Amino acid sequence: MKVKNFFVAGIIASAMFITGATAGFASSDKELCSKQKVNFLKIKMNNGLLPNDEFAPYNFKEVAGAATEMIAVEGKRTHDDKTHAAISKMVSVHLTHIQEAAAGESEGAVEVAGHALRFLELSCKACHKVYDTERKNRKMSP
Ligand code: HEC
Numbered sequence: 001m002k003v004k005n006f007f008v009a010g011i012i013a014s015a016m017f018i019t020g021a022t023a024g025f026a027s028s029d030k031e032l033c034s035k036q037k038v039n040f041l042k043i044k045m046n047n048g049l050l051p052n053d054e055f056a057p058y059n060f061k062e063v064a065g066a067a068t069e070m071i072a073v074e075g076k077r078t079h080d081d082k083t084h085a086a087i088s089k090m091v092s093v094h095l096t097h098i099q100e101a102a103a104g105e106s107e108g109a110v111e112v113a114g115h116a117l118r119f120l121e122l123s124c125k126a127c128h129k130v131y132d133t134e135r136k137n138r139k140m141s142p
Pocket residue numbers: 029030033034036037040070077084085087088091120123124125127128131
């Protein structure tokens with residue numbers, strides 16, 4: 001009985017240690033970006049080309065919700081250098097414009113969100129370009 005209790009306690013303790021250790025790790029760009037991708041596509045589907053189309057209406061709530069989640073995810077990035085931090089900040093700024101416009105649902109909100117979406121996409125790509133290049137450069141150096 002005592003041995004069994006010791007075992008159970010041991011298992012619980014290891015489980016707690018493992019969850020604690022996992023929660024303590026900072027998420028990588030890859031993990032954060034795969035979350036960003038899902039919401040980015042949601043916003044992109046609402047491209048604002050047909051704001052009053054009854055078959056494909058602009059879903060303000062979906063866009064505002066997706067942008068809100070993305071701002072939170074973007075805030076979780078850890079930065080090793082200033083460029084990384086600066087590009088991530090730009091992503092957050094464009095997301096804030098989308099979030100505010102969509103949540104407000106005012107006249108012209110679709111156009112404002114669509115405009116910010118173009119810049120958002122460029123900012124996401126900017127980071128990928130910079131860090132792809134860095135990876136390749138590192139491989140080339142001895
Ligand atoms: C601060 C830099 C940075 C920003 C900003 C950024 N990314 Fe990324 N992203 C990366 C890096 C670095 C990788 C490559 C990760 C790897 O392969 O290890 C990546 C990979 C990805 C991937 C591939 C993930 C996979 O499963 O392999 C997707 C999709 C992606 N990003 C989408 C986005 C979107 C959408 C945005 C904008 C909302 C964004 N990213 C903003 C740095 C960034």
